[in-house]
Amino acid sequence: MAKELTPRAENYSQWYLDLVTKADLAENSAVRGCMVIKPYGYAIWEKMQRQLDDMFKATRHVNAYFPLFIPKSFLSREADHVEGFAKECAVVTHYRLKNDPNGGGVVVDPAAKLEEELIVRPTSETIIWNTYKGWIQSWRDLPILVNQWANVVRWEMRTRLFLRTAEFLWQEGHTAHATAEEALEETRKMLDVYADFAENFMAIPVIKGVKSANERFAGALDTYCIEALMQDGKALQAGTSHFLGQNFAKAFDVKFISKENREEYVWASSWGVSTRLIGALIMTHSDDNGLVLPPNLAPYQVVIVPIYKNFEQLDEINKKVNELLPKLRAAGISVKYDNADNKKPGWKFAEYELKGVPVRLALGTRDLENHTVEVARRDTLTKETLPIEGIETVIKNLLDEIQKNIFKKAYDYRASVTREVNSYEEFKVEIEKGGFLLCHWDGTPETEELIKNETKATIRCIPLDPVDERSRTAGACMVTGKPSAQRVVFARAY
Amino acid sequence: MAKELTPRAENYSQWYLDLVTKADLAENSAVRGCMVIKPYGYAIWEKMQRQLDDMFKATRHVNAYFPLFIPKSFLSREADHVEGFAKECAVVTHYRLKNDPNGGGVVVDPAAKLEEELIVRPTSETIIWNTYKGWIQSWRDLPILVNQWANVVRWEMRTRLFLRTAEFLWQEGHTAHATAEEALEETRKMLDVYADFAENFMAIPVIKGVKSANERFAGALDTYCIEALMQDGKALQAGTSHFLGQNFAKAFDVKFISKENREEYVWASSWGVSTRLIGALIMTHSDDNGLVLPPNLAPYQVVIVPIYKNFEQLDEINKKVNELLPKLRAAGISVKYDNADNKKPGWKFAEYELKGVPVRLALGTRDLENHTVEVARRDTLTKETLPIEGIETVIKNLLDEIQKNIFKKAYDYRASVTREVNSYEEFKVEIEKGGFLLCHWDGTPETEELIKNETKATIRCIPLDPVDERSRTAGACMVTGKPSAQRVVFARAY
Numbered sequence: 002m003a004k005e006l007t008p009r010a011e012n013y014s015q016w017y018l019d020l021v022t023k024a025d026l027a028e029n030s031a032v033r034g035c036m037v038i039k040p041y042g043y044a045i046w047e048k049m050q051r052q053l054d055d056m057f058k059a060t061r062h063v064n065a066y067f068p069l070f071i072p073k074s075f076l077s078r079e080a081d082h083v084e085g086f087a088k089e090c091a092v093v094t095h096y097r098l099k100n101d102p103n104g105g106g107v108v109v110d111p112a113a114k115l116e117e118e119l120i121v122r123p124t125s126e127t128i129i130w131n132t133y134k135g136w137i138q139s140w141r142d143l144p145i146l147v148n149q150w151a152n153v154v155r156w157e158m159r160t161r162l163f164l165r166t167a168e169f170l171w172q173e174g175h176t177a178h179a180t181a182e183e184a185l186e187e188t189r190k191m192l193d194v195y196a197d198f199a200e201n202f203m204a205i206p207v208i209k210g211v212k213s214a215n216e217r218f219a220g221a222l223d224t225y226c227i228e229a230l231m232q233d234g235k236a237l238q239a240g241t242s243h244f245l246g247q248n249f250a251k252a253f254d255v256k257f258i259s260k261e262n263r264e265e266y267v268w269a270s271s272w273g274v275s276t277r278l279i280g281a282l283i284m285t286h287s288d289d290n291g292l293v294l295p296p297n298l299a300p301y302q303v304v305i306v307p308i309y310k311n312f313e314q315l316d317e318i319n320k321k322v323n324e325l326l327p328k329l330r331a332a333g334i335s336v337k338y339d340n341a342d343n344k345k346p347g348w349k350f351a352e353y354e355l356k357g358v359p360v361r362l363a364l365g366t367r368d369l370e371n372h373t374v375e376v377a378r379r380d381t382l383t384k385e386t387l388p389i390e391g392i393e394t395v396i397k398n399l400l401d402e403i404q405k406n407i408f409k410k411a412y413d414y415r416a417s418v419t420r421e422v423n424s425y426e427e428f429k430v431e432i433e434k435g436g437f438l439l440c441h442w443d444g445t446p447e448t449e450e451l452i453k454n455e456t457k458a459t460i461r462c463i464p465l466d467p468v469d470e471r472s473r474t475a476g477a478c479m480v481t482g483k484p485s486a487q488r489v490v491f492a493r494a495y
Numbered sequence: 496m497a498k499e500l501t502p503r504a505e506n507y508s509q510w511y512l513d514l515v516t517k518a519d520l521a522e523n524s525a526v527r528g529c530m531v532i533k534p535y536g537y538a539i540w541e542k543m544q545r546q547l548d549d550m551f552k553a554t555r556h557v558n559a560y561f562p563l564f565i566p567k568s569f570l571s572r573e574a575d576h577v578e579g580f581a582k583e584c585a586v587v588t589h590y591r592l593k594n595d596p597n598g599g600g601v602v603v604d605p606a607a608k609l610e611e612e613l614i615v616r617p618t619s620e621t622i623i624w625n626t627y628k629g630w631i632q633s634w635r636d637l638p639i640l641v642n643q644w645a646n647v648v649r650w651e652m653r654t655r656l657f658l659r660t661a662e663f664l665w666q667e668g669h670t671a672h673a674t675a676e677e678a679l680e681e682t683r684k685m686l687d688v689y690a691d692f693a694e695n696f697m698a699i700p701v702i703k704g705v706k707s708a709n710e711r712f713a714g715a716l717d718t719y720c721i722e723a724l725m726q727d728g729k730a731l732q733a734g735t736s737h738f739l740g741q742n743f744a745k746a747f748d749v750k751f752i753s754k755e756n757r758e759e760y761v762w763a764s765s766w767g768v769s770t771r772l773i774g775a776l777i778m779t780h781s782d783d784n785g786l787v788l789p790p791n792l793a794p795y796q797v798v799i800v801p802i803y804k805n806f807e808q809l810d811e812i813n814k815k816v817n818e819l820l821p822k823l824r825a826a827g828i829s830v831k832y833d834n835a836d837n838k839k840p841g842w843k844f845a846e847y848e849l850k851g852v853p854v855r856l857a858l859g860t861r862d863l864e865n866h867t868v869e870v871a872r873r874d875t876l877t878k879e880t881l882p883i884e885g886i887e888t889v890i891k892n893l894l895d896e897i898q899k900n901i902f903k904k905a906y907d908y909r910a911s912v913t914r915e916v917n918s919y920e921e922f923k924v925e926i927e928k929g930g931f932l933l934c935h936w937d938g939t940p941e942t943e944e945l946i947k948n949e950t951k952a953t954i955r956c957i958p959l960d961p962v963d964e965r966s967r968t969a970g971a972c973m974v975t976g977k978p979s980a981q982r983v984v985f986a987r988a989y
Contacts, residue, residue: 030626031569032613035562037626040641043559065537068529069615069646069662070585073592075525077600088592091564092603093615095586096650098567106571109586109612118603119526121563121587121615132524132531141837147534152563152646156590168563343635 008289013233021162024292034160034167044300062146070119075127078252085219089156091121121154129175130249139258145177163280171275177267184268188244191272192225195240204295204408205229205285210462222246228461230415231284234435236461236492242272292357296400303336304358306349308365332393425479432458441485443478461490502783507727515656518786528654528661538794556640564613569621572746579713583650585615615648623669624743633752639671657774665769671761678762682738685766686719689734698789698902699723699779704956716740722955724909725778728929730955730986736766786851790894797830798852800843802859826887919973926952935979937972955984
């Protein structure tokens with residue numbers, strides 16, 4: 002069968018690629034590193050967007066839109082930021098093409114060279130803070146709680162659909178505050194929103210933490226993050242929220258008159274999640290049969306497939322399904338009825354399994370006689386025949402159960418591969434097995450760098466809440482033996 | 496008062512600019528030609544997006560996302576397309592910056608020159624049809640009904656907020672069909688969707704028509720459009736839907752096996768509307784006091800302002816409003832309660848008038864005693880005091896009335912400046928007065944060009960439905976006297 006996937010055990014990375022392409026989520030485009038997000042993949046992104054957007058609005062944020070292009074000189078204004086971002090990016094140097102005088106299509110018109118090059122935004126702190134300068138005069142103008150849904154470009158050399166692409170879609174929140182406390186509170190609040198979204202919608206357990214200096218966002222005083230663990234034991238950073246201090250306000254000279262009538266620099270946060278989350282979703286729940294989607298984010302939660310031998314039978318089933326559809330929809334369940342006649346039920350079963358539809362209903366003539374319907378769960382691949390009367394309530398509950406079950410499965414897996422490691426020798430052995438390793442570290446970039454160079458493992462975060470009871474107790478760095486206040490989370494990461 | 500607008504009669508174009516900036520809709524950015532869409536302006540765009548997206552989905556379209564960049568050579572594949580689009584566009588030539596060896600920030604790294612330049616999409620036909628090649632083998636893969644919400648860039652020399660900007664936001668539908676009839680049916684269906692949206696949501700009357708060859712989309716066989724008339728008598732193209740024939744399928748070699756088992760090229764349509772519509776919205780309804788928004792697209796339809804002398808009074812009003820809010824919301828009315836204490840009611844009245852909120856409620860202590868509320872309409876600037884009991888029903892009906900009223904006002908204005916003109920001499924006089932002129936034209940690009948050069952007027956469209964009874968009768972071209980089958984619509988345009 003053309004749609005068969007490479008088994009995970011054989012080649013996890015090939016399984017991922019097979020799944021993304023065969024489930025019609027995304028594909029590589031003609032432009033190096035840029036992907037095409039196909040309708041089914043985009044439908045998942047739309048569900049994510051809608052939910053996140055609702056959560057942002059519930060926390061008093063509004064959306065706005067800032068330019069795609071950033072003047073080159075803006076990137077140099079914040080010293081750390083330019084180091085982190087200005088390097089690998091798409092540079093616009095000209096604004097016109099002309100017919101090739103030699104007849105070879107079109108060529109860049111050398112006369113149309115920009116005075117200052119424009120950078121396709123890799124992130125928007127600089128252009129946004131340059132704009133905020135005009136919006137902020139007094140404490141009355143604060144806070145500014147703005148989010149932007151946008152595309153960004155980072156010229157990645159090694160790309161992978163959803164996980165690392167030159168262009169990706171994301172949201173970036175950029176907030177401005179009168180005090181450090183408020184900016185920090187915002188930074189943490191949005192981390193909580195991300196964790197809530199990850200756990201209760203994506204069904205992905207995450208560790209909330211702070212990044213070490215090495216892993217901090219370029220220009221931030223502190224980067225908070227949520228870290229998830231994929232099925233193959235590798236970590237994935239699923240969202241970040243940055244406390245920017247006054248760095249960008251100083252770089253773009255954004256001051257305000259405080260309540261106490263003093264001129265002060267504004268405090269900032271920024272936070273973002275991207276289409277990368279779709280990669281996390283896939284690698285947390287899916288199996289060798291295809292995608293497994295959490296009901297809270299599935300483009301449709303239920304698919305109904307008719308089983309029939311002739312058009313008379315199909316007519317009967319259509320009638321029954323047309324009674325059922327409004328009941329399911331009234332119960333808040335999104336449902337697709339696939340009665341296309343050019344595909345066999347077996348093909349449809351495999352297709353919707355591949356696409357991760359949480360619940361499949363199959364309805365045949367015998368079901369009509371018996372007033373039953375076959376209910377199949379994507380997460381457990383089990384099925385049972387149930388009375389069709391009141392099935393909407395059964396399914397509503399089943400969707401809740403599936404949502405909880407796939408979270409629990411991911412949570413249990415993570416727990417099974419999260420362990421404390423107390424010596425660097427043990428660490429070198431354990432890191433090969435994957436998972437989260439809780440270790441003492443002396444807090445220096447040098448030790449972190451050494452560990453990274455020798456083992457490819459990085460500090461995913463310094464957890465905010467104890468990962469387990471003992472992880473908050475002090476100890477000695479596994480490499481240098483110097484004192485350590487708490488264990489940090491190490492892993493190899495995407 | 497800082498927020499006063501230049502009167503329309505004094506300087507229409509300055510009025511527009513004042514309104515856009517003072518009502519916090521948008522502003523110019525540090526990047527030439529690129530705008531910042533501010534939260535209030537973006538909220539209007541979000542309302543438009545949501546409505547259009549629902550309409551696209553109701554007509555069986557799905558969303559997807561294609562790359563921002565287009566390889567330069569793609570633009571040359573369709574001969575007309577390259578002429579129309581390849582010229583004024585942002586060209587990416589490099590993918591890396593490096594520290595300036597002379598210490599002047601960052602410079603473009605000459606070693607990181609792209610082999611083939613990338614164009615920031617001015618429209619996506621080429622990259623999408625290159626992708627469709629991989630999606631289409633047989634008639635079973637058709638139709639493809641895909642829409643994309645995206646940013647695009649066209650390097651405009653003279654820009655104007657919303658109306659003409661280098662970067663703008665839009666949606667672009669790109670569909671693929673097995674037959675010319677189906678593609679044409681789709682093209683016209685989407686034109687109807689746009690007209691429905693314009694008239695019933697934006698409250699803008701439009702003329703549906705076909706473009707003359709001169710005004711056709713580069714690469715289309717036919718361009719359908721909706722044309723609106725602004726308050727100053729100038730026309731504005733509010734949306735286009737293109738029948739692309741097999742042009743892009745041939746350029747990108749996209750063939751399919753038909754039901755009759757023949758290999759054929761695929762038929763195409765594309766259609767789009769953009770943030771330009773916000774400009775149309777402003778210039779159709781607004782007045783010297785500010786924005787007038789149709790209730791169907793207003794970020795909030797009702798604002799409530801408390802009138803009080805002390806905090807005790809405010810407490811009482813707060814209580815009453817907190818009873819009222821859920822009733823309004825239950826009636827499907829979006830409402831903002833502005834009880835901020837740092838602004839006076841007079842300031843708030845002016846502010847919400849400027850922002851075009853359709854209905855304002857004011858509630859004072861006397862209203863509490865009398866069980867009344869003051870209801871002010873933005874469209875007519877009238878107000879009356881009404882019983883607060885059952886006010887939600889009154890407002891629901893009032894919003895419908897306002898929606899209809901502003902449409903009617905725009906419709907009547909258009910009717911008053913739409914007239915038949917029968918000689919070119921008369922035309923030259925009448926065109927100076929603005930409005931739509933219905934004239935006979937011989938159908939040649941030469942005559943159209945001559946008229947444009949001499950009068951700055953263009954053929955807005957060849958109307959599909961008679962604009963009035965007589966406009967379908969045949970006649971003689973006002974310039975050449977050659978025969979003409981029907982009158983066409985001339986105007987000066989944005």
